[in-house]
Amino acid sequence: MKTLLPTSTAGSLPKPGWLAEPEKLWSAWKMEGEALHKAKQDxxxxxxxxxxxxGIDIVSDGEQTRQHFVTTFIEHLNGVDFAQRKTVKIRDRYEASVPTVFGAVSRPKSVFVEQARFLRQQTQNPIKWALPGPLTMIDTLYDGYYKSREKLAFEFAEILNQEARELAAAGVDIIQFDEPAFNVFFDEVNDWGIAALEQAMQGLTCETAVHICYGYGIKANTDWKSTLGNEWRQYEAIFPKLQQSSVDLISLECHNSKVPIELIELIRGKKVMVGAIDVANSSIETPEEVAETLRKALKYVDAENLYPCTNCGMAPLSRDIARGKLKALTKGAEIVRNELAR
Incomplete structure (x- = not known):
């Protein structure tokens, strides 16, 4: 029987200190070669x-085998030079040194399929696997070859579709495309970004999700949020067209944010991964706080379509804090499940 209000995480979870420096994005591996391969599996x-x-229902790899949710995938592609770097503005809010696209991009072999197959062997739970979305990929590079964000996005979409089909064949139940750039480049999202996402999802036999949030709890993101005013209405610009798309689940940020909860009405009919855990601070939510976020969301999404989740990834947090937040998520979901049963 299908679980009501199945819980999951949006993406990354903290790495153990013996694998990489904890509580840090882009943290370097502490070993290499076969030792690193085995350590990632551990x-x-x-x-x-x-x-x-x-008690998480839909589990993931917590991105333990990758340094970064976008660039680890890009590292495995042809046509991108990580030695030739340029400084660009990412998400239109902070500068970063990024690799350069110097030629036609292609995927010589699968990137995450072996790891997904390994995870599938370890659990009977449904598995969700995250991939970067096409628009977010092009926003994390310098394009010295295609000279067109749209053209490069569709090239990446085709590559992502190849990877996604193999992940589905390896037993992944939900493939999630991470698109924080959808919250910034509204014209591109509506003109061709959702079409590129559709291309990445084409022909998949598993469920699909798109994760759109306001970013990790890092200073560049929290500084940006402080400029957004009393209401964060970015979702309003993209939800109507997403509601018409073929994506199955839409993952969004709710708890401790200034997103008007009623915006969820714009995606009525979709399954909604409601972010009920704040990843931008170390305070552990109470189960009742989680439950209250879910109750508010239930006014705009049917119970069978509500998936309690985290706002974003938790890689920058300590493992103790992340564990506490996950337990709060499951206990809060249980409170609401019991209320619905009554």
Whole structure:
């Protein structure tokens, strides 16, 4: 029987200190070669255990095998030079040194399929696997070849579709495309960004999700949020067209944000991964706080379509804090489940 209000995480979970420096994005690996390969598998098993101990229903790899949610995928592609770097403005809000596209991009072999197959062997739970979305990929590079954000996005969409089909064949139940750039480049999203996402999802036999949030709890993001005023209405610009798309689940940020909860009405009929855990601070939510966020969301999404989740990834947090937040998420979902049963 299908679980009501199945819980999951939006993406990354903290890495153990023996694998990489904790509480840090882009953290370097502490070993290499075969030792690193085995350490990543150990970390994956550990993070799976922590999710299951917390009662998470839809589990993931917690991005234990990658340094960054976008660039680790790009590293495995032809046509991108990581030695030739340029400084660009990412998400239109902070500057970063990024690799350069110097030729036609292609995927010589699968990137995450072996790791997904390994995770599938470890659990009977439904598995969600995250991939970067096309628009967010092009926003994390300098394009010295195509000279067209749209053309490069569709090239990446085709590559992502190849990877996604193999992930589905390896037993992944939900493939999630991370598109924080959807909250910034509204004209591009509506003109061709959703079409590129559709291309990345084409022909998939598993469920699909798109994750759109306001970013990790890092200073560049929190500084940006402080400029957005009393209401964050970015979703309003993109939800109507997303509601018409073929994506199954839409993952968004709710708890401790200034997103008007009624914007969820714009995607009525879709399954909604409601962010009920704030990843931008170290305060652990109470189960009742989680439950209250879910109750508010239930005014705009049917119970069978509500998936309690985190706002974003939790890689910058400590493992203890992340564990506490995951337990709060599952206990809060349980409170609302019991209320619905009555």
């Amino acid at each position: 970390a994956l098993c550990l993070i799976l255990h922590e999710q299951q101990q917390a």
